[in-house]
Amino acid sequence: MTKKKNIDPRSGMDIDSFREDIKQHLKYTLSKDTFSATEWDNYRSVVLAVMDRLHERWIDTQQQYYDDNVKRVYYLSMEYLIGRLLDNMLINLGLQDVAAEAMEDVGLDYDEIRTTEWDAGLGNGGLGRLAACFLDSMATLGIPATGYGIRYDYGIFYQSIQNGYQVEKPDLWLRYGNPWDIVRPKIQYDVPFYGNSHAYHDEDGELQFEWQNTHDVLAVAYDTPIPGFKNNVVNNLRLWKATSSSSIDLKSFNQGQYIDAVRDTQLNENISRVLYPNDKVFVGQELRLKQEFFLVAASMQDILRRFKKTEDDWRNLPNKIAIQCNDTHPNLAIPELMRFLVDEEDLPWDTAWDITTETMAYTNHTLLPEALEKWPVSLLRNLLPRHLQIIYEINSRFLEKVQASSGDDRGKVSRMSIIGEGEDPVVHMAHLGIVGSRKINGVAALHSDLLKKTLFRDFYEMFPERFTNKTNGITPRRWLRQCNRGLSDLITEKIGEDWVTHLDQLRQIEEFAKDQDFVEKFVEIKQENKQHLADYIKEKRDIDVDINSMFDIQIKRIHEYKRQFMLALYAITLYNRIKENPDLDIVPRTILVAGKAAPGYTMAKLFIKLMNDVGEKINNDPEVNSKLKFIFLANYSVTLAEKMIPAANLSEQISTAGFEASGTGNMKFALNGALTIGTLDGANVEIKEEVGDENIFIFGKTVDDVDKLRHQGYNPWEYYEGHPELKKAIDQIRDGFFNDDKELYHPIVDSLLNKGDYFLVLADYEAYINKQAEVDELYKDQDEWNRKAILNTARVGKFSSDRTIRDYAEEIWRVEVDR
Template sequence: MDTDLQVAPRTGMDVDAFKKDIEQHLHYTLAKDKFSTTQWDNYRSVVLSVMDRLHDRWIDTQQRYYREESKRVYYISMEFLIGRLMDNMLINLGLQDVAAEAFKEVGMDYDKIREAEVDAGLGNGGLGRLAACYLDSMATLGIPAIGYGIRYDYGIFDQEIENGWQVEKPDLWLKYGYPWGIVRPKIQHPVKFYGETTSYVDDQGREHFDWVNTHDVQALAYDTPIPGYRNDVVNHLRLWKAASSHLFDLKSFNQGEYIEAVRTNLQEENISRVLYPNDKVFKGQELRLKQEYFLVSASLRDAFERFKTQFDDLRKIPQKMAIQCNDTHPNLAIPELMRLLMDEENLEWEQSWDIVTKTINYTNHTLMPEALEQWPLSLMSNLLPRHTQIIREIDRRFLNSIEVQGNGADHRKNRMRIISNEMDSRVRMANLGIVGSHKVNGVSEIHSDLMKKTIFKDFYEKYPEKFTNVTNGITPRRWLRQCNRKLADLISEHIGDEWVTHLDQLEKVEPLAEDDTFREQFAEIKRKNKKRLADYIERELDVKVNPESIFDVQIKRIHEYKRQLMAAFHAITLYNRIKANPDGDFTPRTIIFAGKAAPGYTMAKLHIKLINCVADKINNDPDIGDKLKCVFLPNYSVSLAEIMIPATNLSEQISTAGMEASGTGNMKFALNGALTIGTLDGANIEIREQVGDENIFIFGLTVEDIDELRSSGYNPNEYVDGNEELQKIIAQLSNGFFSPEDDTEIFMPIINALLNQGDYFMVLADYDAYVKKQEEVEKVFNNPDEWNRRAIINVANMGHFSSDRSIRDYADEIWKVDVK
């Protein structure tokens, strides 16, 4: 036997111990030698070595929570976009440099090991990225917490661009397994569907309910450790996989009926098969409702059983459990906890309701009524008959509690009721979330304010004490220390590294904005990051971009309210200006888009097609050269964001005012030294407050302006008639200038939406202000010292947007848990 493979300490934190652990796992766990090892094997051996160092800390952490009878936070979310985990794990363990040296000594390439990992397919976009940041912060702050989600077999989808169109391919993120996840075969919870309810009256005259003849599915637990930053705390993300509760039908199989033998099993396992793509327009489907209840039922039973191993008095639940519903999707937690308390623990309604409304909290993420879940009552009654009974009773009692008088009384009650009063009655999940929760929070100051003034005005007047704000945040570990190591090191050289857990320490960087040497070092890091992105673009798209140009970046879900269309119109404007004056003095610009459109969102997919057609025209025109490039990078992901964000000069945050709840991309860009061009929407407003008016490019209509314009009668044609550049763009889209030869009218739906259907997202109304603000951007960019000074000031003032601050706000205002 090779003596180098003798026992090495599996918790050693030095290079030698880590190197030996990698070698041992390759040899003993994976049965590989130097002749058969692949990059995937190398990656797995690294993961196993990291997990060795996590397990002691993980077990110790959970035992301490038990010993101290800690209050626990249960964060329930349909999405967790955790990205690749290797770097994050190593950084939080304080092992990144040790691992890099160990890799070198065993002949491994750090970057290739990192590239072998796939992004976990557990989310669509901002909702999932936020949840991932919050997991990191809860562990870093030492908060006893578990994230609960679903282990989707297939993620949102892999996006390919074919002939300019988005094409969806399966996201096979689990193709080779997921070494960060540990299956817990002994942790399975039954989840019930369908059936009916029966009732009986006991000797004391109390009515009891039984949910019977149900179709049961098993929820099987998979755990992924979530380490805090260098504090030996390890929480976890528990994901549920649907497993059949039926035995294999051997009789059918033996009779040759192979399909029937497995049909039921496959149908049950479909619950966790696919992540639903979110297009911000609610579309009810039975499978989606099944997923939501599957997540809620398994998670609450898991939390409930954990509570009961330590405590006998159910009245202690609000003291020992805080449940956070991330958006409306988990709001079935309210009737589910009522069911557990009443039907299984025999508590009365009043006592159960008191526990529920002190334990469950609801985060709202949208102001758009069309995006709020409303389930058909008929569907809910069939799938979840007992919950429908409970929801009806919640609704009845709630309506009886509303005291309204006057002419508008009936209208107000109808707006507030949980079950809508119409022919096709629907269960309004947001209303249920407000009535049944302890606290309701928005995710930025403007969003929370508009919640109280608009969609939930009636509820705010009844329950003012329930409403609060927690502005979103991002974890500085991943979104600066990990994705932009050179900038992180430069900052640490000057102010120390306390900022990694106390982001407000970045304010010490602000005086360095006036230091010539620091500005040049800062600029050099940005140049290298831009070169890295330029190389990626050339490799992926075979398009050469100018690294000295403005890298103007918009990365987010493709949606009309996010107004990628307006940025595309600006690209056309610049193109037309250069064509009209090829020898003119233009500031070079590279306009970069990335993002996915929901498969059924036809207009969003047409916007992608337009962007790609515009890019083809610009990038292949010899008159344009290096002055302008436009690219659409396919298959946007957390890992791609980690390349794009550090390279960005100008961050596009141009949603229609009042429609973006918060955003977190805006925070990530600013933290990495980009300047923002944006509307007064979402967290842009708070960013402006932090960095100062002169260090952000704000333009366009405000929420109040839009309300006034709509009420006075918005006519989009007036904006086109008064702007020659807009007229030309509309003409070019109409006459097929940017269209493929076989379909010159392909972009007419865009023209129709703008001119004939009211331009709901105010693209034309904001266009002129946007273009003028972009001209201001160019003037500042042409003064590198001034640009870099402003960029450094942005970095220095991002402390408020740490997810650590967000989680402290939750802990203090909502959960009432201690922070270490």
């Protein structure tokens, strides 16, 4: 996808054109001059200049897809954690240096302009960030793709810390609008809810169904361009905003009933109002189900409208369309496509089912049974009555096949049913995704293997050909080229720029791991990145940190299975050791944690309070704080990650084995030259295989160990009583050493000692602190540490999202890639 027409002079790629375009937009689009312009005006004028250079490529790309009648990929996701876009757009256009110089010419500072942008509030964490990386890679590989999502008015929440507690505030990311998206008011679809399913016989005596008496919500399209890296391809991210088809009840308004007059409009708009926080425990809410169907129904109408422009045979749909459901949230697309084909296009059931299962694919993102979506039948019956009928029919036909193949296993039908029967029957959305898809993939080798052995064993035995693994990846454009320009330039100087799209070429820098000049520059860049982060910490927390200390970092959602608490225990252990022996010979450490807890996740929020209290104790103790700092940074985001990851020396990936599906933070840290301390969980297993056993710190119980320990009968008291340092740390937490309220942390201690320590913190504690001692010893040998850090960067080329998307394209979507 490299064909280009002549570029309009207004879209020139030179400094003079870009500079003049900024000035023109400030004056003629925004009606401002240099005296009246605000920071936001200056930022918008730059964005508009960038958009000028995207628009022609965007139009040309979409037209060429149409002219070539290509097979298209549609990625359905409830989240896209895209972060700030200015750097990303400029890098992929090859304009970053041009733009910086043009801005300087008109008196603008590039760094000030880029920091004016708000992070888009469109995602929670890993799932949304993965979707953003995938969009970047699909465009870079020239895959004809469109991402579909929801344009939330408010993101998950803005996290502030008050007296150590997380306080949630509205994430007003759209307060000034979003200059990167374009509203398409003529692209709008009615999304029906409620009503009833009416059965009747047509003129041929065939039984037909009509969904009638619905309450409709209007979905309006907002488009954001997604450019590939220096290939003139610009794909589309289409987000839906909910509104009302009739904006006001004029009769009520004229009668003075002002609230009633706009009530329906407000209720409809609530669908795209707020992004639900993900706390890894499924909680059924009607509004969430409305959001999921709103995404699916609007997107499917858009997809099928586009198909009908060039095709008239529905049996050709799988040859022209591949739909990927990012987790279970969009799996309602399966019954929705069936409803369309059977009810509206009058296709026989079996034909429609073959088309549907050949078109759909489903990615699973969790090993936690409690996180799998299970929607109450009663809720679906009320909200989506026709879809519930279709799901029951899918299930009935499926269970006939299960029954025929189950042999003596009488429980198989119950285990595999899409409908979980009982007093309050539910629809298992993961089961629906497996039954209705051509391919089901996990996101790391271990994760995919465990899906087949545990959660979906029965399904794997029935459909072994459907299950596959697609190990996650990250885009090198943002997670090295953008966030770590110093290291990026150093690598390019040595091996050229091809690594940006072929990350496996980083293997070439292995030869420089012992090159003194390269190593010195590598270390200098790491120190500069640490200084940038230290400056941020000073600004935000008024804490001075030593950039010569080891930066030991854990950043991810706060959750019991991710075990931020174990890192806090280690910090307490170090604190106690230093207090007992102030002359202790240890490497100075700055331990940094960031992440949000779901508002309703009481234990996770208590962890945040504990970490802040531990930090207060450590950071204000003059006997300790020259050797140890423990700092929680508020409001974790893509932008904050871009500061923390390049500065890290040690990456904490310490989840309980068997709980983390993949992780992508582990990949980002290793790519930027951090060593990993972690369990054999998620993608850590594959990172270990790539970087080598000697260049990663692996500890703790394996998946098999965890299973055996549970079956043997795990007694956390044995570990508590058997390790004096562990006992002291827990006693300090319980007895008010870190907070005068002696009752405050009893729920944490109780969960460990009296409720089974489900995530095996105590069982892994000793192995963890022993491995940390190995980390300490290696860090004292800076030559060896730096060699291993360089090898980590050199050997993680596998974890490019470009490789992941190539794998999807080849096996799941069956589309070709350009590069």
